[in-house]
Structures are given as C-alpha cells and as structure tokens.
Amino acid sequence: MSYIAVLPGDGIGAEVINESLKVLNAVEQISGKKYEIRKGDVGGGAYDKYGDPLPSQTMELIENCNSVLFGAVGGPKWDNLDPELRPEMGILKIRKKLDLYANLRPVKIFDSLKESSPLKYQLLEDVEILIIRELTSGLYFGEPKTTYNDSSERSAVDTMFYKESEITRILELAFKISQSNKLKLTSVDKANVLETSRLWRKIADELSVNYPDVQCNHMLVDNAAMQLITNPKQFNVIVSENTFGDILTDEASVLSSSLGMLPSASISFIPGESNLNKKSLYEPIHGSAPDIAGLGIANPIGMILSTAMMFEYSYNEKEISKIITDSVEKVINDGLRTKDITDSGKFCSTSEMGDAIYNQILLLG
Template identity: 50%
Template sequence: MTRKVLLLPGDGIGPEITDQAARLLGACQTAGLDIDVEKALVGGAAYDAHGEPLPAPTLEKARAADAVLLGAVGGPKWDAVEDLSKRPEKGLLGLRKHLGLFGNLRPALLYPQLAEASSLKPELVSGLDIMIVRELTGGIYFGHPRGTEERDGERVGYNTYVYGEAEIERIGRVAFEMAQKRGGKLCSVDKANVLEVTMLWRDVMERLAPEYPDVELSHMYVDNAAMQLVRAPKQFDVVVTGNMFGDILSDAAAMLTGSIGMLPSASLNESGQGMFEPCHGSAPDIAGRDLANPLAMMLSVAMMLRYSLGETALAERIEAAVGRVLDDGLRTADLADDSARAIGTRAMGDAVLEAFAQQA
C-alpha cells in the first residue's frame, strides 16, 4: 500500500535541508519504498503567501499523511508580526495540536567519529546514547489561564503549569516501553520538591512502574538533571519529562554530541502518525549559502522510516550511510576543525546518497 509523506520545508535553511531529504526519499523509492511525496507551506513562508502560518490546505494534507517531514520555521523576518497567532512558530504548535503529537523522541547519540567535536571531554561522551522522551502537548506552554494584565499599576505576566493524570500516564507508557527496548533504565525528571503538578507526575510514574518490572525507574529534579548531563551524561539511558523541562534538557543534551546539526527528532500521536524534524532551528544567518548541515534532516528520514512506516532496514541503511560519510572525514562547517576543509549542504547530501547506494 502506498504511504503518504508530506514535506514542509518551512523557513531559513529548511528548504535546503529538505531538498536533501527529498533526494534521500527518492533513493528509498528506488530501493523499493512505496510512498507518495507532497510538499506544502508552513511557518513564515506560509504567512508570506497566505497570511497564516498553518493554512487549512497544509493542515488537511498533514492529517491525510502517514508521516510529515518538517525543515524548520521562524526567523527575525517575522519578529515584527504583532499578532502572535500569526507568528511562524504557531504553525509548528498548530501541527502538534491538531495531529495530537503528544510524544517527542529526541535522541542524543554521539557518533564515535565526532567525539572530539563535543563540548565535553571525549572520555565523558564516548559511547553516549540517550533518548529523551518529552511530553509535547501539555504543561506550561499550553496551560490556561495565561496572559498579561495590570495589577497595582504594573504589568504582570502569568502562565499555568498543568497536567492531568491521563496525559502523564500516556507519555509515561511511551517512555517505559522505550526503556524496555533499550537499556532498561528510565529517569523521570521533575521538580517535585516545589511544584505540585510534578508531584502528581512522580506519583503517576511510580504507579506505572510495577507494570514494567524489567525497567529500573529513578527520579531526578530538573536542576540536578541539567548538572548531571554535563557531569556524567552516560549515566542516562531514557529520560522522560514534561514539555518545558524536555525543551531545555534536550537542547543541552544535543550539544554533547558535537553539533545540534546532527540530531533528528520524532513527534508521535497515538495512531503512530508522526512528524519528524531536525532539532536545530531555521538558522537564517546561513540560509541560502550552502553551509547548513543536512545530516539531522536525513536522519529524521531514518526516524520516520522506523517509527511511522515500519521500514527498519531502510532506516538502518541511512544511519549506516551517515556513519560511513563521517568515517571518510567529511564534515560541514559546524563539525569541521578547519572551516576551509568543510563541505557544503549539497555535497554532504551527495556523499550520503552515494554511501546509501553502495549498500544496495
């Protein structure tokens, strides 16, 4: 049966890296993958064309797709848009909401060839392989009431951090099941010493634990987790946490791997449909200059194949191709010790495609 894949290039470097993902999808089709690929606008590009960051036709196509590949959204070009609901980032948040993408998987995997590029000593990160499971549709980013108002002659801003038991249990099961498939260790990150909502979070995780006797559950306050990520990151296997804490910790973990340009992510709903995107942003300062690292986007294709399309062999073939390219010493500017020796976006895409084809 033909599966539908929707490409959303977005803004900044999004179109450049998405072009490389499209080429990789073409190679997968040649290898026997039966997919139908469409493109649509989202983010700032959609706002410029239609006055909305998530036009109705884009959302309709996303709902009909088996998987969505997103480049990146946003940039200073749209900072002056006064209506916050029209900002590019609202396109991303809208997709998460309307598709029910509650579970975000962000691996922090260090390729051995890049140990020297990490911000930590090689001996601290060699062999690093962490999976951060982040709840994506609840927490303080979505809680109500929220806003700004005047109190006693001054402006006051407020947000509400809220989670229900069902939301916590849903993401908890994703994390426990992920730990079962990996090293059997799950660390739940909260701030249960001061926040009632994360006291509930901890209670629900403890209640789930007996259902997964093969998983060792531990708890850690978020401030300590941030410290431990840079002190001894290899102590972690799977980490599960709420939306805001996951947002912060996953970006910190990304830099342990040498470059955020290496890391893909997956956002899944309960039916297995997913949106897959690199962890980096739109990087408007290098857009259009053939400087962007496309590897996170190409590895996002691998995550899509594994988690939404059930094509594990093709996913492993892409990951092996990336490893071979790194073995050959090829680096984009964000990874290179000597920028004069760095290759561009298109050349890196060429190299991955060649290594992919050689495995046929």
C-alpha cells in the first residue's frame, strides 16, 4: 500500500487538492491499486490550530508517507507574523527537511489554449520548456537573513549563498535530463554582477565537458525574462537558482495562458535513476490566491498535472501519468474552461473541471 500525505494548506490550496483526490479515486478504479491518503495541516491553518505552520504531527505524517501532495499556503491574515511562524515556512521547511533540491516545472501549451495566451499565436508554436529550479538554497535560505531595528534607521539583509556541492547536483540533474531527452540546456544566472552566479557558471562550464552531446548556453536572468516572452521557442531546458527560477516560472505560465495551469515536482534524485525511499512533493506553481479563495473558480489543472507527475516520478506509473495528462488535454480541447483561461464570460467551476477530468480518466483507462 502506498501512503500519500495530502496537505491542502490555505486559500485555494484546499479547493484544488479536492480535485486531485477525485483523480486519485479515478486512478484507483482504472488501475485496481489502492493509495492510502493521510491528510495533514500546514501553513496558516496549521498556525491557527497549533501555533506552528508545520506541526510535528504533520512532519510525522510526511516521514511515514511515500509522496506528498501539497496545495498552497499563505494569505494576508498571516502576513504580519514573525518570519518563523509565517505559513510559507511550512513549505520551506518541508523542502529543506526532505532535501528536495530540484523543482521540475514543465511548461506545456495545449493547442486549444494558445488563443487564451496574451502572446501572439505564432510565438507559441512548438514551445515546450522544462524549467529546473534549485529549491533548497540561495536567497530563500542563506544566513544572515534578518531585519535590524537600528535607532537611526531600519535595515534588512538576505543572503544569496551557494556551496559548490549544491550547484553541482542541480546542474548535473539538468545535464542528465537534457542528455537523455536530447534537449538544449540554458543555464540562467546573473554572472555579470553576482559572485554566486559566477561560481554557478564556472561549474556549469566544467560539467559541460562530461556532456559533450548537450548543447549548453548561458543567459543572464534579465535577458532570459525578456526572451521567454519574445522568443520562447529557443528554450528546451532551463536551469537556474532558487529565486530566478521562482520568478521565471510565474512569467512562463503566461505562455500556457494561466498560473493555474502549471504543475511541479520537487525531488531529490535524478529522474530515471533509483528513487528508492526518496520522498517527493508535488504542488502547483501558484500560491493560495486569496483574491479568489472560496469562490469556487480556481483552476485545478496545475494541481491535477502535479498529481500526474507524482505517478511518473514517485510510483514509476508512466502510463497512469499519461492518462491523467491526456484527460486534461481532452477536456480542454472539448472546450471546458475555468475563469482564468477564457475571456468569453462562460466558465465552469473548480469542481466541474475536476469532475470532467475524473470522468475522462475513467473513459481513457
């Protein structure tokens, strides 16, 4: 029996994860396999209940599971808490504790959604990008990280810190994925200004000798941000440090028409190599979207595609993963739209989208 820790979190996190539970139910029906679901509290809701965004009982649940499905955390209600108690600490601590150093964020553009993107249709032809974001180091974790309340004026510091081993393992993963899929690799940094980026670029150049068949280029992050929307076709695999990857993927979601469309897998192994006893976490790239929470209009597709990634990476069930992805594509091609991916004024609810995908999985399975 496989145990899945399900952590809905705050805002639309709980709404979209409900639709993933429908998908799990459909997968059980078509595969005959059972997945035991254990729900836990995380984020602002967990703080309200236990005074901790990652209570010990949730961590225990994670330690005993095979994989984690995560909704999203955060919201204005908790914005003024001490940094250690903020909901976002819930997810940051899980990533660190499970050493989930690689965050894979595929950017796929469904044909029938090209018209919903603000970009010109022809710019989106043949675009398929995998963004690999370093997830357990850099600006989000470096010390010192604090605010100084000096008598003359306030100041604050965050630290961008990377060890060679941290850079090497994420770049190796990116080279290996690019090599096995015969894809071009773009390493994004800010080597004209930042020391961490200069080390990053040096290590990338050293590693590239071991992967002569991978075409690897470097790009400064400000240029990459511009190129992503003016010439996205040039990218296959992008690898970058934590903060740059976070920002670039939100930007890349515009290509696929909405932030609600993009999934992610946070892993600590190289895909295709042994993942024995490695726990991974799957979450959409969006946050808790307080502006639409409770309205029943959130797009659950990023969450559902994250569930498809879970079957591929945690359970090696590539066929199941494909059935889920194909079901999403079929439902989209049939014209069903949540509010964020249509301008027509006619849209379905979160739950209607989940039901349609559920029914489609049963049909395809």
